[in-house]
Amino acid sequence: MANSYIEVKNINKKFGSFSAVNDVSFTIEKGKLIGLLGPSGGGKTTILRILAGLEYADSGDIYFDGQRVNEVLPQDRGIGFVFQNYALFRHMTVFQNIAFGLEVKKWPKQKVKDRVFELIELTGLSGLENRLPHQLSGGQRQRVAFARALAPQPSLLLLDEPFAAIDAKVRKELRSWLAETIAKIGITSIFVTHDQDEAVEVANEILIINQGKLEQMGSPIEIYKNPHTPFVASFIGQSTIIENFHELKGFDHEIGSTRAVVRPEFMDLGKPGEINFASAAQKAVVKNVFFRGSNWEIEVQVGNHIFYAFRSLEKEQLRVGDEVLLLIHRMYAFNDNQTVIIENRLKEDPMPVII
Amino acid sequence: MAGIVTKKAGSGGDLRPPHISEPKIVKWILIAISIIFLCSIVLLPLIIVLFESLKNGIGLYLESIVEPDAMSALLLTITVAVITVPLNSFFGICAAWAITKFQFRGKNFLISLIDVPFAVSPVISGLIFILLLGTNSALGAWFESYNIQIIFALPGIVLATMFVTFPFIARELIPLMQAQGIQEEEAAASLGASGWKIFWRVTFPNIKWGLLYGMILCNARAIGEFGAVSVVSGHIRGETNTLPLHVEILYNEYQFTAAFAVSSLLVFIALLTIIVKSFIEWKTHQQQSQMQEVDHHG
Numbered sequence: 001m002a003n004s005y006i007e008v009k010n011i012n013k014k015f016g017s018f019s020a021v022n023d024v025s026f027t028i029e030k031g032k033l034i035g036l037l038g039p040s041g042g043g044k045t046t047i048l049r050i051l052a053g054l055e056y057a058d059s060g061d062i063y064f065d066g067q068r069v070n071e072v073l074p075q076d077r078g079i080g081f082v083f084q085n086y087a088l089f090r091h092m093t094v095f096q097n098i099a100f101g102l103e104v105k106k107w108p109k110q111k112v113k114d115r116v117f118e119l120i121e122l123t124g125l126s127g128l129e130n131r132l133p134h135q136l137s138g139g140q141r142q143r144v145a146f147a148r149a150l151a152p153q154p155s156l157l158l159l160d161e162p163f164a165a166i167d168a169k170v171r172k173e174l175r176s177w178l179a180e181t182i183a184k185i186g187i188t189s190i191f192v193t194h195d196q197d198e199a200v201e202v203a204n205e206i207l208i209i210n211q212g213k214l215e216q217m218g219s220p221i222e223i224y225k226n227p228h229t230p231f232v233a234s235f236i237g238q239s240t241i242i243e244n245f246h247e248l249k250g251f252d253h254e255i256g257s258t259r260a261v262v263r264p265e266f267m268d269l270g271k272p273g274e275i276n277f278a279s280a281a282q283k284a285v286v287k288n289v290f291f292r293g294s295n296w297e298i299e300v301q302v303g304n305h306i307f308y309a310f311r312s313l314e315k316e317q318l319r320v321g322d323e324v325l326l327l328i329h330r331m332y333a334f335n336d337n338q339t340v341i342i343e344n345r346l347k348e349d350p351m352p353v354i355i
Numbered sequence: 356m357a358g359i360v361t362k363k364a365g366s367g368g369d370l371r372p373p374h375i376s377e378p379k380i381v382k383w384i385l386i387a388i389s390i391i392f393l394c395s396i397v398l399l400p401l402i403i404v405l406f407e408s409l410k411n412g413i414g415l416y417l418e419s420i421v422e423p424d425a426m427s428a429l430l431l432t433i434t435v436a437v438i439t440v441p442l443n444s445f446f447g448i449c450a451a452w453a454i455t456k457f458q459f460r461g462k463n464f465l466i467s468l469i470d471v472p473f474a475v476s477p478v479i480s481g482l483i484f485i486l487l488l489g490t491n492s493a494l495g496a497w498f499e500s501y502n503i504q505i506i507f508a509l510p511g512i513v514l515a516t517m518f519v520t521f522p523f524i525a526r527e528l529i530p531l532m533q534a535q536g537i538q539e540e541e542a543a544a545s546l547g548a549s550g551w552k553i554f555w556r557v558t559f560p561n562i563k564w565g566l567l568y569g570m571i572l573c574n575a576r577a578i579g580e581f582g583a584v585s586v587v588s589g590h591i592r593g594e595t596n597t598l599p600l601h602v603e604i605l606y607n608e609y610q611f612t613a614a615f616a617v618s619s620l621l622v623f624i625a626l627l628t629i630i631v632k633s634f635i636e637w638k639t640h641q642q643q644s645q646m647q648e649v650d651h652h653g
Binding site: 052054073074075076079080081083085087088089090091100101104105148149151152 | 538539541542543544545546547548549552556557560561
């Protein structure tokens with residue numbers, strides 16, 4: 001790729017007999033904000049640390065801007081790293097923390113001062129420059145860590161679970177701020193997260209990592225709409241796995257698999273009369289009703305299958321035991337290594353659509 | 356042997372609510388027992404030292420202290436401490452560093468080895484050096500052929516003192532450095548700092564109070580060490596007698612006032628140590644609670 005900035009080729013990393021990273025390859029374009037998403041212990045952080053040079057791959061190559069950097073020390077990679085717990089220098093003030101990387105690089109005093117104040121301004125920390133880390137809130141510490149990593153003008157910014165340690169409320173605010181700031185500076189950035197909302201909201205592109213393997217890479221929309229592997233289909237969004245989906249109305253597709261993933265947003269649930277394609281819908285019984293704040297989550301049973309669907313708070317409230325109609329628009333059928341989107345045939349008669 | 360206690364016990368701690376605590380009477384009995392015990396075992400002897408040393412007037416007191424043999428013992432004691440403490444600080448930092456920052460085979464063995472001086476009787480520590488470096492040993496004979504005397508001279512005293520006091524600093528630093536982890540150092544590396552800079556600007560400031568605490572304990576023990584030094588010194592008056600040895604000699608010669616006067620010097624050093632130690636405990640406690648706060652939030 002012409003404007004690929006980071007290239008990772010077949011990297012492997014084992015800790016003892018545990019394979020933390022398993023033959024992972026990807027390329028990242030300059031200026032992109034990339035999310036490494038996956039369950040905890042899946043190898044995301046290890047990949048990030050290998051990119052930083054804090055960990056070394058057992059095999060495989062890493063290129064920054066065309067240069068092989070496998071043996072280059074973290075000091076010389078031109079990276080900024082934001083640690084999960086920020087790792088601020090506890091005995092240094094905010095100013096000293098941010099200035100550290102510049103002093104190490106022997107910037108002249110006045111330039112250090114200008115740059116630090118520029119970053120303090122950028123990160124909204126004005127007035128706090130003489131505080132020590134323990135005198136700051138979690139969100140403020142996060143900003144200091146971010147400013148410190150950015151100060152020496154790295155060409156790659158790496159963030160390890162940057163919001164994990166922050167209160168839910170501040171987290172949302174901070175992540176949109178961070179996404180905006182990164183976009184403003186235009187620095188290539190990679191962040192690790194286990195929170196799919198965070199990845200979807202912030203990243204230009206997402207790499208889904210599971211058990212040390214790269215499952216899929218793409219824009220959030222692409223990954224959501226077209227999951228390549230069963231893992232991605234079940235990991236992204238809220239999913240229920242259905243066995244023997246042939247038993248359901250409109251899904252008698254012959255595609256050599258019997259299992260499928262269904263998401264709440266693929267379904268409509270209602271009393272008879274509320275559903276448009278009544279002939280394509282399944283008869284279902286309400287098993288459970290959960291209040292989810294902004295909507296109802298309804299557990300329904302169709303034959304042996306259990307589904308979870310959403311229902312607006314505006315509509316008539318359902319009760320356990322109610323008979324309802326469940327219209328399933330589509331599902332992701334999958335076998336061991338691939339997924340296929342299948343649509344409800346009765347709804348789209350006469351032509352089945354298989355993507 | 357003290358030292359491993361860094362926790363400031365005076366304040367904080369979990370207050371036990373009444374439903375799991377003992378009745379008031381038990382509390383007061385325990386307090387009374389502790390106070391009476393400490394007064395009779397610790398405080399009373401200290402007071403007697405001062406009292407006995409001043410019994411025959413301040414003139415005699417000062418005379419016994421400025422007397423040449425006493426001064427030479429004081430000088431030797433200080434010399435030993437001045438050599439021992441920095442060396443043990445250096446080796447203690449090395450050992451703590453190796454144990455907390457690296458993974459290697461035999462790490463547990465090294466940790467146990469550090470504890471050996473606490474387990475072995477000081478007299479035996481002294482004997483080890485006699486056997487190793489005495490005139491009858493190969494190594495001792497080799498040194499002798501170059502006219503270097505180790506046993507019954509300053510080098511022997513320093514070696515024996517180092518052996519006895521080594522664990523204080525390493526033992527103090529290991530838990531501290533373990534608690535701090537390597538993240539700040541990784542952060543410094545990612546910002547471009549070399550190993551040396553990382554040590555001086557990040558690692559060292561974080562351990563300095565703990566190190567100082569270890570040094571104070573090490574120093575106190577180096578000054579007061581009797582057993583090991585007694586074996587290797589040879590008790591040459593005015594030459595290889597440290598303060599504690601000098602006290603013993605005076606006592607054996609029935610010069611009680613002089614013995615107590617010199618002892619009082621050691622008591623003053625001990626009191627000074629306790630004051631400095633309390634200050635450092637307060638400082639490290641402060642630092643630790645900051646650390647906990649940072650870890651807690653972050």
